[in-house]
Amino acid sequence: MPTKLRGAPAILIKSPKSTILLDCGEGTQNRIINIGIGIQKIDLIAITHMHGDHVFGLLPLLHTLSNISQTPKLRIMGPKTLKDFIEENIKLTLIKNIDIEFTRPSNELCLSDLRIKGFEVDHGMESYGYIIEFAKAEKKLKVNELIKAGIPRRYWPQIKRGKKVTIDGKTFDPSDFVEIRNRKIVYSGDTKPIANTIRAAYNAKVLIHEATFTSRLKNEAEISNHSTALDAAKIALEANAEVLILTHISARYPDPYEHLYESRRVFRNTFVAEDYDYYIVM
């Protein structure tokens, strides 16, 4: 439920070449306009499940897209009934001209420089979380190791390209000095705490996990197939994630300090997402 301070779910993932919108609750379009990103820049909208707070912002976006572009194209990923929901509404509200490509979350989709795949979560209905990674593995030099081994800086580009270098008769293997950069982002969508999320979020750089309630309202979390801040923290810990961002906070918590306190006792590197917050994944 939107409050004065918090809107419905929507998370924008931006890389140098791709833009993905995860969920599209009421008011998403206005927030995208407020942060200065063109609606037509969105390559993919991935929806976690069909509850209204995650999809009711779609139609205004589609309407705008059909007005600003001659041949708008959009990729949409999500549950089975999402296609019907969009097609019926486009027909009834006379939105025209959009070329929409629907993909099921079980299929991995590659955009210019990102790839995304869904995984099943448990929210009492067809629901998914999403894993987003760079399409190509990014190489990163182990600078400290290079310095320790006394390899002059002019050889570093060669090593990064995977070439062996020989200095004063000694040969160095690039695999000792290059690591694969990890910038995996995992979004849980709405779900109860489940092992599938731990698997999906294994070694994630950032886990964005729902924490609708805290343990004080654990019963309600169980009844409504949601998670508490403590559940999310345990999942981040077991998955060995680096950062945990809590989202989907119930309107019953005007201030999320309770979430933060509960989660940080188990998983120190926790943040609570507020509207318009951004996090740079290094």
Ligand SMILES: [Zn+2]
């Ligand atoms: Zn839901």
Ligand SMILES: [Zn+2]
């Ligand atoms: Zn929800």
